[in-house]
Amino acid sequence: MNLELTGKTALVSASTSGIGLAIATQLLEDGAHVIINGRNGDTVARQVSELNQRFGGERALPLVADLSQPGGEKLAAAAYPQIDILVNNLGTYELSDFFSTRDEDWQRMFETNVWSGVRLARTYMQGMLERGQGRVIFISSEVALTPMASMAHYSASKATQLSISRSLAELTKGTAVTVNAVLPGPTETDSLKGFIESVNPDLSYAEAERKFMAENRPSSLIYRLAKPAEVANVVTFLASDRAAVINGAAIRAEGGTVQTIA
Template identity: 55%
Template sequence: MNLQLENKTALVSASSSGIGLAIAQSLAAEGARTIINGRSDATVQKAIAEIKQAVPSAQLEALVADNSTAEGCALTIAAWPEVDILVNNLGIYEAVGFFDESDADWNRLFETNIMSGVRLSRHYLQGMISRQQGRVVFISSESGVSPAPEMAHYSATKTMQLGISRSLAELTQGTAVTVNSVLPGPTLTASVEAFVQDVYPTLEPVEAQKQFIKNNRPTSLIQRFIDPKEIGNVVAFVCSPLASAINGSNIRAEGGLVRSAF
């Protein structure tokens, strides 16, 4: 399927690894000029090389900026004043009991998971609305609708992203701009794979992953971890003109883990 993303410029925050890298690769494979963002030149260049190997025709641009800070967002905006697609992917998580989560822990996740998307959207969405076209996507999580007790602060930020996304979508009424959230479920990034291995250190990786899903995410209908590429493909579609009727939506790509018909 041709997603008609040629001649579009896409910025994916935190796209040097994990889900962000997969999203960037999917957008690049569809012809979008894709800005690869990370905190260091080494990680950005490594990501560019990886995408180029998979998609030789990829049009890629490097952006070294820490978008978890106001200064980093300002640097991003100065380097790229205008984009057609903004994917707010930057986010961090940690498993900490609620009674052990300090104010500093809450503030750190809020600044990274919430304010990065707020600052970038505040700039780029205005331009999209004035041009009457564009896409903004927030990468939330199934934890946003099914909060994890061991990650109260993370879950809270993911729920808040859904509210922000819908509020911004209301601003696009009557235009060809859309703002949506995509909610991945357990996705096998390198960091998640390491986390699972720490939980089950005596098991081989494949068996450890099976046990984690069985014991920790038993309601999953697909009964496996999601491949980051699967999330990348969903996001690429949402960013395309083919998804023009999807606006203000929370798109669940969590393998049926959440037991809800809505």
């Protein structure tokens, strides 16, 4: 399917690795210009160079900024005042006992997972509405629907993203702007893969992955980790005109782990 993203410019926050890099790669594959964001200048430059070598031209563009902090969005706007697609991918997670999770831990979680997306949407979405077209996509999580006691602050931040996404979608009436959220389940990023291998050093990775799913996501229908590219395919579709009728939605990409019909 030709998603017809040629000529579009996308900003994917935290896109030098993991799901963010997979999303950026797929958007480039489908013809978009993509702003590659990270905090480390060398890492950003390396990914931009590799992507431009792979896809040709200069369609991968650098943005060195910590978008979890106030002012990061101003750096983005100064470098790239207008975009067509905003993917709020920046996020962090951790396991934490509720009773020992400090105020500053909650604050950091919300600065990264919630405020980064709020600030970027506030920066770019009004221009989209004025032009009458654009895409805003929040990368949430299955735990927004199935909160976990072992990561209460993370679960709460991801649920908040869903509320914000729907609220912003209400502002798009009568335009071709859409705002949606994507809810991945456990995904085979380097960090999660490394964690699974570290706690199961005597097992092959395939065996360790099956053990992880059995112990942590037994309701999964695919019964494996999602691939970053599989999540990216969903995001890229939502970023395209092919998904024009989808607005204000929470789209699951979690392998059927959540056992509800709505």
